[in-house]
Amino acid sequence: MDTLGAVIGGLSCLVAVAVNKAVPDPYLDEVFHIPQAQRYCENDYTWDPKITTPPGLYYLSKALLRYLKCSTISLRGVNVFGVCVALPLVLRLFPDSSPSSSVTHPRGRLSARTVVMLQLFPTFYFFGFLYYTDVWSTIFALLSVALANSSSTALPVIFVKTAVGLCNLCLRQTNIVWVLYAFLTELLALLVYPDEKGKERADDAVAPNRTVYAIGSAFDVIDVCLTVVRRAVARLMRSDVKRRRFWRIVGGYGVVGTVFAAFVLYNGGITLGDKDNHVAGLHIPQLFYFSVFTCILALPTTFPQLSRTLTALLVHHPFAFITTTSLFALAIKFTTIAHPFLLADNRHYPFYVWRRIINRTPWSRYALAPAYVVSMYIVFVRSWRRERFVSALAFVGACAAVLVPSPLIECRYYIVPYFVWRLRVAASEAVDENKEKKQEREVREWCELVWYLIINVCTIGLFLGKTFEWSQEPGVKQRFMW
Structure with a gap:
């Protein structure tokens, strides 16, 4: 390899x-x-x-x-x-x-x-x-998430995590979300999830350890969230060791949060320049676009789940499916944003997706609502079915914080959420697999690798081999890109 x-x-x-x-x-x-x-x-x-x-x-x-x-x-x-x-x-x-x-x-x-x-x-x-800034901002965002997997709270480790968090802020402002996601990951591991080395307590088998599939209603969600808070407080109260580790974690991430807050106050907002064209909004369909993007890019992993997803939604929970589809349609109606850059720049793929699929007719964007429900279910439920619900909820919150305020549909904005999602799927699938399932997973990953290669050949080949000109810029070669 x-x-x-x-x-x-x-x-x-x-x-x-x-x-x-x-x-x-x-x-x-x-x-x-x-x-x-x-x-x-x-x-x-x-x-x-x-x-x-x-x-x-x-x-x-x-x-x-x-x-x-x-x-x-x-x-x-x-x-x-x-x-x-x-x-x-x-x-x-x-x-x-x-x-x-x-x-x-x-x-x-x-x-x-x-x-x-x-x-x-x-x-x-x-x-x-x-x-572009995407490569290194992605690398440092993932580095923060990776370092959060370390249970060490030694001062040198805390210093490294703080330094990486500050580097994230220097590369892209929205990376603060993934630093906070890393912070939540550490707190959950310290105060909520079972102790290490198998030393589980009686309360380790209750609500906070429910997987995504074990959540059946809004009451379950409330129960899990309240139990998480109670358990975290109880563990802090009864353990001096956990309290020391807690304050070290809070101190390290607190430095990053303080620097970010100072920047926002000094700058008058999160956007550094060209503020007129980068005004935050409420753009809920961004989550829908991300879920479809994820299903397509991870096709060898997501497609095998389509049949069971349709059965679960259409056969076992038809009322929930209809209700969710209606809510999605309302979100599309009242929170869809068509940014001027999207409408004007025909060099990017989203320009054609918007014109030829999403906004092809006055009703086409609403007709896609059922597909959004299916893709959201695959991405956030089926693929993460073995994940604890609290971890999945933290990820959904991070995705919403990064994507929903953005008025512009940009595939680049989906890179870090996709990486975090795909890494957790890989980790979840690796747990307690028998030999047959392990082989199936390996085959899917090889297929996904080949799928990526095919897409890369097509997109890079199109970028290099197909050019066109704008009438207002004669003689200047324009190229298609993500």
């Missing part, structure tokens, strides 16, 4: 050469990022007000290219390095099984096959060859 990783690295270098040969000049958002990074490399820290993200990528590029010229090629190479080297190293920090099963299942590292598969995740992989 290390050989496969080396092959992927070699092919990625060839793709990078092809991209730089076909597109030697900054393209699209690169026209903002590359000149800004080059100014930083020359110790000129004047800021372009059109840039909406913090300067973390520019400082990182300056450090990595200390002895090289900050050309377009070398700056893009910073992201290629992230895809081929940094991401696999971070992914290897993730366990191969869910923390909920640490008692019954030895927790090793994520398999090399899964690492290579995620390395090729199409949206992430595509932007690895351009100078």
Whole structure:
């Protein structure tokens, strides 16, 4: 499998050469990022007000290219390095099984096959060859989530987690959500879930340990949430060790939260620049789009669940299905946002998805509501059926916090949520499998890897091989991209 990783690295270098040969000049958002990074490399820290993200990528590029010229090629190479080297190293920090099963299942590292598969995740992989902020902001967001799996509260570990959290803020403001998600993960492991090494107490078998499938009503949700609070308080009260660990965790993440709050107050909002075109809103369908995106990109994993999902929704719970579909239709009616960038820029795939599918007719967006219910069920229920409900709820909340305020439909915004979702699915599937199920999972992952390769060949090939021109910019080649 290390050989496969080396092959992927070699092919990625060839793709990078092809991209730089076909597109030697900054393209699209690169026209903002590359000149800004080059100014930083020359110790000129004047800021372009059109840039909406913090300067973390520019400082990182300056450090990595200390002895090289900050050309377009070398700056893009910073992201290629992230895809081929940094991401696999971070992914290897993730366990191969869910923390909920640490008692019954030895927790090793994520398999090399899964690492290579995620390395090729199409949206992430595509932007690895351009100078966008997505590659390194994703890497650091995942690093925060990975470090949260460590139960150590030694001061050096807390310092590292705090430093990584601050780096997240320097790369992308919305990464604060994934830092908070990591914080919740640590608190749940410390105060709610069973103690380590199998030393479970009597209360470890009750509500907070219910899986997603064990939730049957809103009353169950309330019961779980209230029990989580009661258990957390009780454990804090009766254990001096847990109290010390709790305050160390809170202290580390508290520094990150304080810095973020100070930034928002000083900046007058979360957006750094171009605030007129990046106004937060209430865009609930973003969760629907993400679920469909996830089902399609993880097709070898999600498609086998379609039959059981339809049976569960249409046969066993038809009233719940109709009610949920109606609520989704209302959310579509009152919270759908069509951003001017989406309507005007025909270089991005969402432009065509919006025009030819979602908004093709006055009623087409509502006709998709049943499909959204099915995809949401597959992503948040079927795929996470072995997860504890509280962990799943924290993930849904993080997805909502990242996606719902965004008025613009961008596949790039789905990268980190997808990675976190897919990693937890892989960990959940690895628990207590017999030999036959393990082989089935391996086959699905190989199929998913091939599926990613097919999508990458199509999208990168289209980007390199198909160009067009705008009438208002004659002679300038435009290209299709995510």
